[in-house]
Amino acid sequence: MDALPSSPLEWLCTGVTLLFGVTVLCMVKRSPVEKADVLVWRVLPALLGLLCVATLGAGVGLVVFCAGCLISSMYLGVRALLPVGDKAVLITGSDTGIGHALAKYLDSLGFVVFAGVLNENGPGAEELRRTCSQRLSLLQLDITNATQVKEAYLKVSEKVQNTGLWGVVNNAGILGIPADAELLPMRTYRQCMEVNFFGAVEVSKIFLPLLRKSRGRLVNMSSMAGGIPLPRYAAYSASKAALSMFSGVMRQELSKWGIKVAAIHPSGFRTGIEGTSDQWDKQIKELMENLPAATRQDYGEDYLLGLKSYLLHIPAYCSADLSPVLSAALHALLAKKPHGLYTPGKGAYMYLCIFCYFPLWFYDFFISKMMSTESLPRALRTSEAESKNL
Template identity: 55%
Template sequence: MGTFFSAPGWLCLTVTAVLGGTIFCKLKKSQGQVGRKVVCLAGLWGGACLVSLSLFWGLILFSLSCFLVYTYFSGQELLPADQKAVLITGGDSGIGHALSKYLDELGFTVFAGVLDEKGSGSEELRRTCSKRLSVLQLDITDPQQIKDAHSKVKEKLQNRGLWAVVNNAGILGLPTDGELIPMTEYKRCMAVNFFGAVEVTKAFLPLLRKSKGRLVNISSMAGGVPMEKMAAYSSSKAALTMFSAVMRQELSKWGVKVSVIQPGGFRTNITGTSDMWDKLEKNILDHLTPDVQEDYGQDYILRERNFLMFMQTYSVMDVSPVLLDVQHAISAKSPFAFYAPGKMSYLWLCFVSFSPTGIFDYFSKKMHSHRKSMPRVLSMPNWKNEAT
């Protein structure tokens, strides 16, 4: 106790208090969710130091952790939006639509790529946003439309580079067992969620290199956390996540910073409409072989749309955490390599990365135990005896 009340002890305590107060002030101004997680981790680390060591040395280590967090926050100041141009794909609806409006309000020059430039989403952007925003016809699976969009962006920017590209456009399809998903759906998910994003990136990278700007790819928590019924969607998002990681390394020498956003469950139009579900169900049934259809049963397949309703029920309406993280990714002096906005998404990604596979599978099975729908053969009382 005498050591703590000595001059070095009081000095250490004072430094801790000053740094802690400064960090708290910076935390109140921080954007998105990741800053709060870093501070929580620093707090846990400091607490562990105080418990495991003597009070004096614990405070020294805690002061050091506060200093490191302070240094970390000093690189999180946001650059001004003036004269910075951003291309966003998938601006018709959902996150892309909300992001286009949000960045326009912040003062960015926004190019909103849309699937239908005459659709209601496009018209709303023209009506509600400033003249800085331009709506571009951009089906990311159409190479010619990508070239045309590139020409229009380059013409408007003239000698300026493009500050950021946000690859947001994506599709979900009808979630069901991987064996039941037709190959056409696997290819469609890859075409939009992965190959489209890659082609847009390749087309606009010269403009990003010129500005030493940002590449932001909207992936999904499903790209890192195995989820039943999501074989096609998750595979395409996992490919996008890995593409982002490789490009982050390769583009660093050009001064281009790359971030990947892995949101949790947010309610958007990606789940589609009832008419779309009908078409997808018909597509699945038309492509099944007789033996697979016999084993699963048509009733099981038709009940799979209940999973979409489950997703909508438990997803979050407010997409502002995603918008804040994208803003941080394109505006911070030192953006993060990845972001995980949404309830529990960061914890789930960490859980998958560090826990044994058997433990994750056990918890995943428990989470899906409420879904009592089973394939026809598995619901038969004597199916185990028949299998043996």
Template identity: 50%
Template sequence: MEPASGQPELPLSLLYAGVTVVLGAAVIHRLLRQELQMGVPAALSLLLLLLAGWVCFVALPGYPGLCIFSLACLLSYCTLPDSELLSVQDKAILITGCDSGFGFALAKYLDKLGFTVFAGVLYLDGPGAKDLKTSGSNRLMVLQLDVTSLEQITKSYAQVKSQLKNRGLWALVNNAGILEFVADAELLPMSTYKHCMDVNFFGAVELTKMFLPLLRQAKGRLVNISSMAGTTPLLGFAAYGASKAALSMFSNVLRQELAIWGVKVATIQPSAFKTGIFGTTDQWSNQHTQIMQQLSPDVRKDYGENYIIAFRGKYGKWQASLQDELQPVLNDISIALIAKNPKSHYSPGTAANFFPFIYRYLPTRLSDFIFYHLLKSGQDVPDGVKEIGL
């Protein structure tokens, strides 16, 4: 069949092949110029794109399928990770929560890379702060910084600005965070919700608002350490997950608003790494005692002593499931800091991609079933559920 112009119409399969060839040529061109960071995730996304092209060709015959495939190719190409890295020379970074975990490891890692590092700690005389002072270079400065204290945030701003003179601050890494206790949302006291929001969200917002003038001056970066729990509903993590979800949304809005200032915003959403955020067995025992004391008689009766006590025994199981090696997180944060065109989101850790995939793409009933059986860890059901036979 020929169109009205009399020219033969190109076969649809040839047009699909043409789009695929153009995409492949563009990717190869950037690879040859060493402008792409082609890791496993990027390679898998391109393979899935080819599969999507076949699905469009079969399920959406005609030009609608071709248009969708072409748009998918364009979006995929634009979101491929850029490997062009900026120099670290004369770049200063403020990191919160450097007493332990990600913050402590990141302060050391970035110091070795050559950054000027301001490491905010909760305890200036704590072991983490002392280690950073003794093992760091003369470019690393340890600051007293409780992110829930406006007074300390203001003082830190004055110290950083004084040290930088007129350079501006290249990056702020909002890393400070707490988990508190893992238990059913109904069992957690309001103090736990408020504390998580104060540290994980409001503290990051307060600090960001304070330091944004210095970030705008440097046209730098804002990197917020959120969590997989901020995008995926995980049993027992209602307080922590809600605070991290708020931080993720805050980051997404700021990314759009700060683009006109030349400030780039990235969100890091790690899965389960061993950072000390779970606290110690003594801390869990104390928190468990506080929870038991504040429960109303009705709630205590409905859940039962054994069900509530079981959460305290989860500590060892959670700790055993955490990843020891923090380098995947450090790598993603450093790329977010020095890549010319960083991604908006980084998800280090296997579960950080697997769990959100289950939640987003599987039917809700199926994903709820999977999460329940993955996370309940052999835990019994509440007494009230047993009584009514659910």
């Protein structure tokens, strides 16, 4: 058997494969962050094509090879990342949870990070000072405080000067107490909207001039609950849904400035947003004290106290591994072609698909089974008992 190609078509296959190999090596050298993706999605089609040439002949092999190259090129067109360079990113809510982990992660990759914290002397801020590089700057930033937002803008603009700010990650958020919508005080609805929506809008508006200079990225950390209705999350879901819609509108409006906008809808992750046991006790006590007498009678104190049991079980259903969210945020910040919506985490995309593409009755039935609780309000238990006795 000849070692060299014996026909023009085989020579063509060999030439294309060599050219492809040189391209792969160049891409790996330019994009070290994406080295694994490049090697897998570029080398695999090449090997497949050569195998097909050997087994099926040059004609069929070339067709399979070209098809593989096309698919891998489309995939890598989405996966390709820009170099970090000296890109500067502002992250709100960096005291704990996703914001804290993201600040550390981006700092380790070489970003210039501005970490906005609710308490610049708190344990989260101290840990960032201790573990991160000198590139990271801490900002006292309560996003519901217009004065602090403006002061943060002045500090950031002074440091980035003419280069602009590459990215803003609106991560700060609160959960409130998960409870039936009827039970939640109006204060909870207002607090969720103030932090999760109005605060993010305020930060976005203030920092957009810096994003225009760099033609950078606006990333809004929404939630799976911002895309689908979930029982007991009325206040939180409404505020996150508002943030998601804001992201969609901004994505359209800011495209003419070269600014790309993304919303991230994580599923359940263990971030500490649900609060502590002492905070739950205080919130449930306030909730019970402020309920109308008729409502308290219908629900029953045992049902209301059972809300704490529900809160205690939330972390058990959440993942402690934040890497899917961090990867989504990095892609939103650096991808040449970022997605408009990211759904990291177990079940996030599945729930959204069921809500969008299945009948609502099926979605409601599905959610009722997935999030069912044993306890019922007192009035419903009484009604069931009376029905059984008839």
